[in-house]
Amino acid sequence: MxxxxxxxxxxxxxxxxxxxxxxxxxxxxxxxxxxxxxxxxxxxxxxxxxxxxxxxxxxxxxxxxxxxxxxxxxxxxxxxxxxxxxxxxxxxxxxxxxxxxxxxxxxxxxxxxxxxxxxxxxxxxxxxxxxxxxxGVDPGWGNDVLPLLVSGLGSTVDVVRCQEIFDYSTYDQPDSVRYLVGMGQPMDYEPPMLAATVPTMVWGGQVRLMARALGVELDEVRETLDRRPLEETVTTTTMGDFEKGTQGAVRFEVQGIVDGEARIVIEHVTRIHPSCAPDWPTPPDGVGAHRVIIEGRPRIEVSVEASDEGGNRSAGGNATAVGRLVGxxxxxxxxxxxxxxxxxxxxxxxxxxxxxxxx
The missing domain is CATH 3.40.50.720 (NAD(P)-binding Rossmann-like Domain)
Known part of the structure; x- marks a missing residue:
């Protein structure tokens, strides 16, 4: 042992x-x-x-x-x-x-x-x-070995996209949700996790690792960010009320640029309620999923839904990440x-x- x-x-x-x-x-x-x-x-x-x-x-x-x-x-x-x-x-x-x-x-x-x-x-x-x-615990395998494995199933690959899509309404981490990510804060509040260069600091390494595995040279790593306000006040079971007009959804990308195009992308879509930004990507069951999309011939999409601790999706994602490390x-x-x-x-x-x- x-x-x-x-x-x-x-x-x-x-x-x-x-x-x-x-x-x-x-x-x-x-x-x-x-x-x-x-x-x-x-x-x-x-x-x-x-x-x-x-x-x-x-x-x-x-x-x-x-x-x-x-x-x-x-x-x-x-x-x-x-x-x-x-x-x-x-x-x-x-x-x-x-x-x-x-x-x-x-x-x-x-x-x-x-x-x-x-x-x-x-x-x-x-x-x-x-x-x-x-x-990583986001989870790491969703931004490295899984997309790389799936990319090998196609005859051509145009874009490798890794998505984390979550509804935070049942996530009992108020400090992280409200202050680090900014849910429920005024739209002029600047969440530390979304500050310029921070997403690249956290996820840029995974983009570079995938580029290295795929044998491509990156021109640069770019970030995009979009935020949406709540159209109505919503109440969560774990963190209370989130007021109308405050931040209700966040979408950002960390993009590996190859020959001027975003070819390797790690994307996060996070909501505090499903009613916010309904036009953005949503998980199959509305709660949470990790998804890999290979744009190419053929187009391949794989969604992973993990749950733990009584069905909690965030805990399930963390558990698979920990399983990767301990394993x-x-x-x-x-x-x-x-x-x-x-x-x-x-x-x-x-x-x-x-x-x-x-x-």
């Missing part, structure tokens, strides 16, 4: 605890938390399981890493603390661990990552012999130390998981 720790127990960490516990090759040996109120709580409780795992959460990073875990799922946020996240991850690699994480956007495509970030990771690998694989651990442990990306790390069948339940 591969000794594995989960570092951070928010939305991603909660799912990671469950994924590690369910994986037949992994053994959850520690959980690191930052919130003092979580110290001492059982990992099963923090993971939303219906049983205890006999592992108490700790804030003692030194002690956990001193035990030389073979793998670390780094689930702490890197959104507003990228330097701290990089330092934590380098520390775990120096301890000899394989690290998987969604926290470092720039390393979705390590080849084009900032040199100083690459060097920090490569130095840690040289010193400690660990490895790193970064993949890579045993492959990485067997591979040479290194900095890996989605083109290196295969998605494999659920070996040993079919019908398996943990005691």
């Amino acid at each position: 591969i000794s594995t720790i989960v570092w951070g127990t928010g939305n991603v960490g909660r799912l990671a605890i469950r994924a590690v516990d369910a994986h037949p090759a992994l053994e959850l040996t520690a959980v690191i938390v930052h919130n003092p109120e979580k110290v001492g709580r059982d990992a099963g409780d923090l993971g939303g399981l219906d049983r205890e795992l006999g592992i108490e959460a700790t804030a003692d990073i030194d002690a956990v890493l001193a035990a030389a875990p073979q793998a670390v799922v780094y689930a702490a946020s890197g959104d507003i603390r990228p330097d701290d996240a990089l330092a934590d991850i380098a520390r775990a690699i120096r301890a000899g661990a394989v690290v998987v994480t969604p926290a470092l956007y720039a390393l979705y495509d390590p080849v084009n990552a900032p040199p100083e970030m690459r060097e920090t990771v490569l130095d840690a690998i040289k010193d400690g012999g660990g490895s790193l694989f970064v993949s 890579a651990i045993d492959w990485l442990v067997e591979a040479d130390p290194g900095l890996y990306d989605a083109l290196d790390v295969p998605i494999r069948p659920a070996i040993g998981k079919l019908g398996r339940k943990r005691s």
Whole structure:
């Protein structure tokens, strides 16, 4: 069994605890938390399981890493603390661990990552012999291996488009929804997530990785943004009212430009209510989906609808992303130390998981 720790127990960490516990090759040996109120709580409780795992959460990073875990799922946020996240991850690699994480956007495509970030990771690998694989929770596979796989089914390819389409009305994350994305804010409010260059910072690496896999040179990476106001006040079950005239829908694209045309596109369409921007793309059931569209001969469209935690689509998407990361651990442990990306790390069948339940 591969000794594995989960570092951070928010939305991603909660799912990671469950994924590690369910994986037949992994053994959850520690959980690191930052919130003092979580110290001492059982990992099963923090993971939303219906049983205890006999592992108490700790804030003692030194002690956990001193035990030389073979793998670390780094689930702490890197959104507003990228330097701290990089330092934590380098520390775990120096301890000899394989690290998987969604926290470092720039390393979705390590080849084009900032040199100083690459060097920090490569130095840690040289010193400690660990490895790193970064993949997104949006989910990463929806913006790299799935579109690349589907692109190989056509005789010609004109555009590769990856869509995330979601209704946020049941998404219980008011800070992210209202302030980071700007739902329910006046139309002159500038949401941090939509500020110029931020979408490219987050998703540009995946566009570049796909371009590299497809063997094309990008002229540049562009962004587009459209926002729509609510025509009526709406009430959500989890976050209360969103007033008429405030932002009710957002649509943006991160475009890889080839010979002057947008050929590789990651698109997000987000609403707080289905009535807003009904002319924009909608998911099959009106709730949420990830979609890949290959424009070419033939035209190919694949939609993925994942749900978890009582049917929650956002949790389902996150769970598949976490499954991709946790499922890579045993492959990485067997591979040479290194900095890996989605083109290196295969998605494999659920070996040993079919019908398996943990005691």
